[in-house]
Amino acid sequence: MTLKLYNSLTKKKEVFTPLHEGFVSMYVCGPTVYDHPHIGHAKSYVSFDVIVRYLRYLGYKVRYVQNITDVGHLTDNADAGEDKILKRAQRERLEPAELVEIYTRSYFEDMDALNNVRPDISPRATAHIPEQIELVEKLVSEGFAYPSKGSVYFDVQKYKEYGKLSGRKQEELEAGARVEINPEKRNPSDFALWKKAEAGHIMRWRSPWGDGFPGWHLECSAMSMKYLGQTLDIHGGGLENIFPHHECEIAQSEAANKQAFVRYWLHNNMVTVNGQKMGKSLGNFVTLKDAFRKYHPTTIRFFILTTHYRSPLDFSNEALDAADKGLERLHNAVELLRERLNNAKDGETPPHIIEKLAQYKKAFLEAMDEDFNTSGAIAVLFDLSKDVNSLLSDGQEVGRKCLEDIDTFYRQLGGDILGIIPKAFESRQKEESDALGNVMNVVINTRTELRKAKQWQLSDFIRNKLLEIGFVLDDRPDGTTWKKTK
RNA sequence: GGCGGCAUCGCCAAGUGGACUAAGGCCACGGUUUGCAAAACCGUUACCCUGGGUUCGAAUCCCAGUGCCGCCUCCA
Structure with a gap:
C-alpha cells in the first residue's frame, strides 16, 4: 500500500516519499490571531490534523509546525492597509501582545475541542524577528530584494519561477492589478519583506533599514527554515493562500536557499455557509464557539471529514443535523x-x-x-x-x-x-453510587413493575416525561437502560 | 478581465477509463423486532448537467455549451 497525495504544485496525485526516510517535515499556515476562530479554521486544521495522524499511523516520525501570526498580516492585502493585530488591539484598547494572547488561547481551546493534536511547534512571528531580518538581509545582499524608503521589497523579476504554484503570469498580474500602484516598488507585483513603521505604529522592531515590522509572507519562510530545514516535505494551507502568500514564500525561500522549498503542497478547500462564501465583509462568519453551542465539536469534526479536504464544504443546519444523526x-x-x-x-x-x-x-x-x-x-x-x-x-x-x-x-x-470515536463515552451513567443513577434505578424498577402488570399508559407516560427532560429510556430484552439525550 | 475548481439518488457525499448491476450518511416508504416505542437489522429509490468525440469499453479522457463556486480586496 502506498500513500498518494495531490500536490498543488504539479497538479497531480503523487506517491509520497519523504526526503529523509521515516521522517516527515510538515508546515501548515496557522491563524492570524486577531479574532476567535471560525468554521473555516476548523475545516483547515481538522483536515491537516488527520493528515498528521495518518502519517504517524503509517509509522512516520512527523514534526508538525504551525505558526501563529501575530504581526504583519495587513488588512487590504499583504502589502497595504493596517496591521490586523494592531488595528484590533487599538479598537479593543489592548496591548497587541495582550490581544494576541487572548486569541491564541481561544484558538487552542477550540482546536482542542475539535480533538486536533497540538502541533509540535507553534512558533510566533514576533518571536522570530531576528531570523526574519536575517533572511531579508540575505535576499538583499544577493540581489533578490531592494530597500526602498525604509521598507524592503522582493524583486519578482529576479526570481524567474515566480508564478509556478498559482499559474499566474506576471504580465497578467500587472494588467489586472487591483492594488494601487506603490511608488516605492520597482514593479507592482514586488512584495514587501519588511515594512517601515510610521510614527505611532507601536508594533515595531529595529532593523538595518530603520524601525519597522516584517511582511506577512516572510515569517513562514523564516520559521519553517529554522525548524524544518530548507526543504520541507509537506506545506499545507488554505486554497486562498496559494496566491499571493505561498507564491511569495516559494520565491523568498528558493531565492535564498537555491533549492526546492516544498516537495508536496497541500491545499484544502473553503467553507461556504448556506451556499454562500463566508467572508468578513458578508457578515456570515460562524465562530466555532457559536457552532459548539449547537453542535458537539465531534459532530463538527465528523461533518468536516465526510467531505474530502480538497472539496468545498457547505455549512448548514440541515447538513449538520444529518451528520449529527449519522x-x-x-x-x-x-x-x-x-x-x-x-x-x-x-x-x-x-x-x-x-x-x-x-x-x-x-x-x-x-x-x-x-x-x-x-x-x-x-x-x-x-x-x-x-x-x-x-x-x-x-x-x-x-x-x-x-x-x-x-x-x-x-x-x-x-x-x-480520524479522531471521531472517543476513548470513552460519558453520556451513559450507570454508577450505582451516583445519586442520579440511584433515582433512575428507582424510576426504572417501578416502571418495570408497571410493565409487568401491563400498565402501558403509565409506563409510556414515564418514558415520555423523562424524554421531555432529557433522558432516553431503552427497553431491551435484557432490561431497561437509560441515557441522557445530547 | 486573468487563473482555478465543481456539476453523481429528495438532501449531503465517495468514486476519475473495465468486478459501477455507482460506497457511505440523512430523509422517505415497506418489513423484522417491540406491549407500543427507541435502538438495531433486511428491503426499495441514480441511465452520473447537455451535446458531440476518443476507445473494444467513459460518471471517469477530449471538445463545445449551460449552470454554480473560489482565488486575483477582507478570509483558514
Whole structure:
C-alpha cells in the first residue's frame, strides 16, 4: 500500500516519499490571531490534523509546525492597509501582545475541542524577528530584494519561477492589478519583506533599514527554515493562500536557499455557509464557539471529514443535523460493543470475523492512501458498524477477544486516525453510587413493575416525561437502560 | 478581465477509463423486532448537467455549451 497525495504544485496525485526516510517535515499556515476562530479554521486544521495522524499511523516520525501570526498580516492585502493585530488591539484598547494572547488561547481551546493534536511547534512571528531580518538581509545582499524608503521589497523579476504554484503570469498580474500602484516598488507585483513603521505604529522592531515590522509572507519562510530545514516535505494551507502568500514564500525561500522549498503542497478547500462564501465583509462568519453551542465539536469534526479536504464544504443546519444523526449511529454501535465487553466471557475471535476485520481495515487504509479520502474511510466504519450491530443483537454469546478486536479497530482507525470515536463515552451513567443513577434505578424498577402488570399508559407516560427532560429510556430484552439525550 | 475548481439518488457525499448491476450518511416508504416505542437489522429509490468525440469499453479522457463556486480586496 502506498500513500498518494495531490500536490498543488504539479497538479497531480503523487506517491509520497519523504526526503529523509521515516521522517516527515510538515508546515501548515496557522491563524492570524486577531479574532476567535471560525468554521473555516476548523475545516483547515481538522483536515491537516488527520493528515498528521495518518502519517504517524503509517509509522512516520512527523514534526508538525504551525505558526501563529501575530504581526504583519495587513488588512487590504499583504502589502497595504493596517496591521490586523494592531488595528484590533487599538479598537479593543489592548496591548497587541495582550490581544494576541487572548486569541491564541481561544484558538487552542477550540482546536482542542475539535480533538486536533497540538502541533509540535507553534512558533510566533514576533518571536522570530531576528531570523526574519536575517533572511531579508540575505535576499538583499544577493540581489533578490531592494530597500526602498525604509521598507524592503522582493524583486519578482529576479526570481524567474515566480508564478509556478498559482499559474499566474506576471504580465497578467500587472494588467489586472487591483492594488494601487506603490511608488516605492520597482514593479507592482514586488512584495514587501519588511515594512517601515510610521510614527505611532507601536508594533515595531529595529532593523538595518530603520524601525519597522516584517511582511506577512516572510515569517513562514523564516520559521519553517529554522525548524524544518530548507526543504520541507509537506506545506499545507488554505486554497486562498496559494496566491499571493505561498507564491511569495516559494520565491523568498528558493531565492535564498537555491533549492526546492516544498516537495508536496497541500491545499484544502473553503467553507461556504448556506451556499454562500463566508467572508468578513458578508457578515456570515460562524465562530466555532457559536457552532459548539449547537453542535458537539465531534459532530463538527465528523461533518468536516465526510467531505474530502480538497472539496468545498457547505455549512448548514440541515447538513449538520444529518451528520449529527449519522455520528450518533456510529457511536451507538461502539457504545453497545463496549458495554458487552464489560461483562464478556472469555472466548476467541472466530476466523470469519478476523477475516472481515482485515478486509475492512484494508478498505479503510486504501481510502486513506488515496489522498486522504476520509469520506471513504468513514463509510468503512459504517459498514463495520452494521455488522457489529447484527453480531451483537443476534442473541449469541460473543467472546471477549472478539469484542476486543473490534474495539481495537474502532480505537485505532476511528479514534487514533480520524479522531471521531472517543476513548470513552460519558453520556451513559450507570454508577450505582451516583445519586442520579440511584433515582433512575428507582424510576426504572417501578416502571418495570408497571410493565409487568401491563400498565402501558403509565409506563409510556414515564418514558415520555423523562424524554421531555432529557433522558432516553431503552427497553431491551435484557432490561431497561437509560441515557441522557445530547 | 486573468487563473482555478465543481456539476453523481429528495438532501449531503465517495468514486476519475473495465468486478459501477455507482460506497457511505440523512430523509422517505415497506418489513423484522417491540406491549407500543427507541435502538438495531433486511428491503426499495441514480441511465452520473447537455451535446458531440476518443476507445473494444467513459460518471471517469477530449471538445463545445449551460449552470454554480473560489482565488486575483477582507478570509483558514
